[in-house]
Amino acid sequence: MGDGPSIVGIGGTTRPGSSTEMLVRAVLGECEMLGAHTQMFAGAELLALPHYNPGEPQRTDGQRALVEAARGADGFVIGTPGYHGSVSALVKNAIDLLEDTRTDARVYMDGCPVGQIVSAAGWQATGVTLSALRDIIHSLRGWPTPIGIGVNTIVQRPFDESGAIIDESIAGAVKLQAQQVMEHVRGTHMRRAAK
Ligand SMILES: Cc1cc2nc3c(=O)[nH]c(=O)nc-3n(C[C@H](O)[C@H](O)[C@H](O)COP(=O)(O)O)c2cc1C
Numbered sequence: 001m002g003d004g005p006s007i008v009g010i011g012g013t014t015r016p017g018s019s020t021e022m023l024v025r026a027v028l029g030e031c032e033m034l035g036a037h038t039q040m041f042a043g044a045e046l047l048a049l050p051h052y053n054p055g056e057p058q059r060t061d062g063q064r065a066l067v068e069a070a071r072g073a074d075g076f077v078i079g080t081p082g083y084h085g086s087v088s089a090l091v092k093n094a095i096d097l098l099e100d101t102r103t104d105a106r107v108y109m110d111g112c113p114v115g116q117i118v119s120a121a122g123w124q125a126t127g128v129t130l131s132a133l134r135d136i137i138h139s140l141r142g143w144p145t146p147i148g149i150g151v152n153t154i155v156q157r158p159f160d161e162s163g164a165i166i167d168e169s170i171a172g173a174v175k176l177q178a179q180q181v182m183e184h185v186r187g188t189h190m191r192r193a194a195k
Helices: 020-032 044-045 061-071 088-103 123-139 168-194
Strands: 008-012 037-041 076-082 114-120 142-154
Touching: 008 020, 008 088, 020 037, 020 061, 020 076, 020 114, 020 142, 020 168, 037 123, 044 088, 044 123, 061 088, 061 123, 076 123, 076 168, 088 123, 114 123, 114 168, 123 142, 142 168
Parallel strands: 008 037, 008 076, 076 114, 114 142
Antiparallel strands: none
16 A cells, blocks of 8 residues: 555446446546545445444454545545435445444544545436435535536446546546545645644
């Protein structure tokens, strides 16, 4: 693991070529350009997580990896598809696992910037899912970045066949979200150093 702030990406679907996953990876890539090291928990990793069960203390390797990454994170990027008008169960299950940090000195995402991404097949689900995701982040004491990225895959084509972003407005939003995550992290580090 390199130097620099740690930014953890969570999100995607089980679909090969998941646009949600690609968008989260794109923001993480921009964060890396700005000096971060990143870790990604995408569809395959999220699918391997058991249903979160507060009564079950045993953890799988995958669950431990996600919780440890979250504990060491300076910032997050969370991406979800809009499924039936909200955050997908796959992504919410991973988020619920952060309950394991409830008694840590730093609980949940306390003080961390959190970029949000939604991919859906219509504007209505894009908007309401983004709003739901922001509410979830607030409940985890995270700071949703001012810019949330919502992509309507019916009318927007974010990537070309090589995986490069070809939509200028999405490319701009991806860059801006990464900048906002990194500026928040650096501000937090400066405030801590000044104490
Ligand atoms: C179970 C399921 C429910 C969905 N519900 C909605 C929905 O309510 N509104 C919508 O706009 N799109 C809905 N979609 C479409 C997905 O949000 C959309 O295809 C999204 O871009 C998929 O993301 P991906 O490319 O990461 O797989 C649904 C898809 C599935 C499989």
